[in-house]
Amino acid sequence: MTATPPHQPRHLFGRGSWPEVSRIGDILRTETVGGALLLGAAILALVWANSPWSARYQDLIVLTVGPHALHLDLTLAQWAADGLLAIFFFVAGLELKREFVAGDLRDPRRAVLPVAAAVGGMAVPALIYMAVNTGIAGGSLRGWAVPTATDIAFALAVLAVISTHLPAALRTFLLTLAVVDDLLAILIIAVFYTSSLSLLPLAAALVPLGLFAVLVQRRVRSWWLLLPLAAAVWTLVHASGVHATVAGVLLGFMVPVIRRSPGEGPGLAEHFEHRWRPVSAGFAVPVFAFFAAGVSVAGAGGLGETLRDPVTIGIVLGLVVGKCVGVLGSTWLVQRFTRAALGDGVSWWDVLGVALLAGIGFTVSLLIGELAFGVGSAKDEHARIGILAGSLISALLATVVLRARNRHYRQLCAAEAVDADADGIPDVWDDDPVRP
Structure with a gap:
């Protein structure tokens, strides 16, 4: 991107480059479908867990499979959380690296906004949760990080249901915020939720990880070489005591983004993302949601007791109030201290709607x-109800705000929806220095 002339104000949520807007559109379509599958899996789990056949659901999630000799005799729920979510974080690692290496966010001026919003959107919910649970016995404070994560697939599914014409810059902001949010969440998991650490398996994981890095740097795509190495990294990280999803992020960071030559075709990170994103959004995350969202209201001590629990209250307030205040406040601070202006046609009501969408926390x-809190514990049950309630409230509030802005979004899109030339690129991007 060319540098902004000093006499022109910098715009937040300004129009990005055509290649980035086109790529983000493809990602949003995949994530929206994945969000619909995620929602369906969560509803199925909730209905089954509260039906007369709930015992069969509980038997299914605790069914143990896997080799005992490798300490991989895990329940189906653990396989979903440790194994399938590693695919989700592998794709997140690919996307994050691409954003900062070849995307619009390689420009620090563009990167500062979603990074600041992600940090604020995690810090404020954590502070609210701790304020509610300080002094509460029973280890309630261990859940301080629960309301800090944004579920991008769920948020985009809600956005698709709203059927708004939200400006592309705001959609890109929401997606990038959630990707940075995922990275910070996995760092939190690795640092604060690693109960025991075994250094020998962790050090041994560097060997297959290094071999994987060498192969992908040489642009090797052979699955029969890469998959065994990735499985070895995952197994050793799991054995070390660090949550196994960290392996997915590490593997994603190893994949090169830049093409070696202009005629080479898609970069390897783009190739892997194209292959694995449908697996993540269409299978891995919905299956995890099916095993994780099936909470029995009666088994959690009754709805009244659950809603009075500080754990539930802290999570709901963190998602609904904390996320909104954190994202909106961080955006305002960036605008205030950089003296940047909002992009043409974008108002703070738009940012408020996106900030409310960020309160939809689910998968992470x-x-x-x-x-x-431990799988199956009372506090874990209450936490799950708090996550579901907070996400639902955030989705409803975001719907109210964005529906009210729907006419304005249509007017924005109508003003910019100029017929494309023969090159297939809308005229509004004809003078863009960053072309495919």
Whole structure:
């Protein structure tokens, strides 16, 4: 991107480059479908867990499979949380690296906004949760990180249901915020929710990880070489005591983004992302949601007791109030101290709607709840209800705000929806220095 002339104000949520907007559109379509599958899996789990056949659901999630000799005799729920979510974080690692190496966010001026919003959107919910649970016995404070994560697939599914014409810059902001959010969440898991650490398996994991890095740097795509190495990294990280999803992020970071030559075709990170994103959004995350979202209201001590629990209250307030205040406040601070202006046609009501969408926490929040309180414990049950309630309230509030802005979004899109030239690129991007 060319540098902004000093006499022109910098715009937050300004129009990005055409290649980035086109790529983000493809990602959003995949994530929206994945969000619909995620929602369906969560509803199925909730209905089954509260039906007369709930015992069969509980028997299914505790069914143990896997080799005992390798300490991989895990329940199906553990395989979903430790194994399938590693695919989710592998894709997140690919996306994050691509954003900062070749995407619009390689420009620090563009990167500062979603990074600041992600940090604020994690810090404020954590502070609210700790304020509610300080002094409460029973280890309630261990769940401080539960309301800090945003579920991008769920948020985009809600956005698709709203059927708004949200400006592409705001959609890109939401997606990038959630990707940075995922990275910070996995760092929190690795640092604060690793109960025991075995250094020997962790050091041994560097060997297959290094071989994987060498192969991908040489642009090797052979699955029969890469998959065994990735499985070895996952197994050793799991044995070390660090949550196994960290292996997915590490593997994603090893994959090169930049093409070696202009005529080479898609970069390897783009190739892997294209192959694995549908697996993540269409299978891995919905299956995890099916095993994690099936909470029995009666088994949790009754709805009244659950809603009075400080754990539930802290999570709901963290997601609904904390996420909104954190994202909106961080965006305002960036605008205030950089003296940047909002992009043309974008108002603070738009940012408020996106900030409310960021309060939809599901996949990673459920994972952190299990790590914090233990699968099947009373507090874990209450945490899951708090996550579901907070996410639902955030989705409803975001719907109210964005529906009210729907007419304005249509007007924005109509003003910019100029017919494309023969090159297939809308005229509004004709003078863009960053072209495919």
